[in-house]
Amino acid sequence: SQTIHQWPATLVQPVGSPLSLECTVEGTSNPNLYWYRQAAGRGLQLLFYSVGIGQISSEVPQNLSASRPQDRQFILSSKKLLLSDSGFYLCASRDRDDTQYFGPGTRLTVL
Amino acid sequence: AQSVAQPEDQVNVAEGNPLTVKCTYSVSGNPYLFWYVQYPNRGLQFLLKYITGDNLVKGSYGFEAEFNKSQTSFHLKKPSALVSDSALYFCAVRDRPGGYQKVTFGTGTKLQVIP
Numbered sequence: 001s002q003t004i005h006q007w008p009a010t011l012v013q014p015v016g017s018p019l020s021l022e023c024t025v026e027g028t029s030n031p032n033l034y035w036y037r038q039a040a041g042r043g044l045q046l047l048f049y050s051v052g053i054g055q056i057s058s059e060v061p062q063n064l065s066a067s068r069p070q071d072r073q074f075i076l077s078s079k080k081l082l083l084s085d086s087g088f089y090l091c092a093s094r095d096r097d098d099t100q101y102f103g104p105g106t107r108l109t110v111l
Numbered sequence: 112a113q114s115v116a117q118p119e120d121q122v123n124v125a126e127g128n129p130l131t132v133k134c135t136y137s138v139s140g141n142p143y144l145f146w147y148v149q150y151p152n153r154g155l156q157f158l159l160k161y162i163t164g165d166n167l168v169k170g171s172y173g174f175e176a177e178f179n180k181s182q183t184s185f186h187l188k189k190p191s192a193l194v195s196d197s198a199l200y201f202c203a204v205r206d207r208p209g210g211y212q213k214v215t216f217g218t219g220t221k222l223q224v225i226p
Contacts, residue, residue: 102154
């Protein structure tokens with residue numbers, strides 16, 4: 001099965017600062033990759049998904065962006081963070097069997 | 112469009128009793144259905160899935176789920192609950208091939224197993 005790595009595990013950033021969250025995948029090739037945000041420990045909001053290198057689809061217009069520079073690397077970025085960007089960010093990989101494998105998550109607090 | 116509903120925000124059950132966490136779905140074709148579990152401050156873990164075949168699917172940690180096409184449901188069940196089963200449970204659906212590349216998740220049901 002796949003292993004999803006995310007870092008950092010926790011992050012506290014001031015409003016207006018930039019953001020870079022990284023996700024890497026082991027144990028598969030050419031996966032579909034996803035960024036989700038989970039607010040208040042409940043529902044998942046799909047932010048971006050990627051079906052291949054350089055191919056990004058945005059689900060929610062906002063001040064976040066995503067990039068996929070390598071097959072198993074997915075990056076979530078922002079130029080200027082907002083208070084509303086606080087949350088638990090999860091990276092996931094979908095394999096050919098349609099199961100999604102999730103990383104451990106990054107807890108982002110914007111102050 | 113595909114959607115999934117988890118009608119219960121929280122389910123409380125006594126340890127040793129059977130548990131059920133409900134899920135209903137809506138898709139235009141035939142569904143792929145999933146259950147995931149999330150422990151506090153952790154990522155989601157895959158429990159089980161229905162793709163095709165037997166309507167009763169067995170998964171990790173003694174959990175099982177029954178696909179009911181006529182009721183468009185995929186309820187998660189376990190014969191005897193453990194305190195360690197206390198967590199947040201998510202149902203998810205994806206339309207069959209030709210549909211979206213994304214999976215739609217429910218809003219989650221918090222399961223509390225009382226000792």
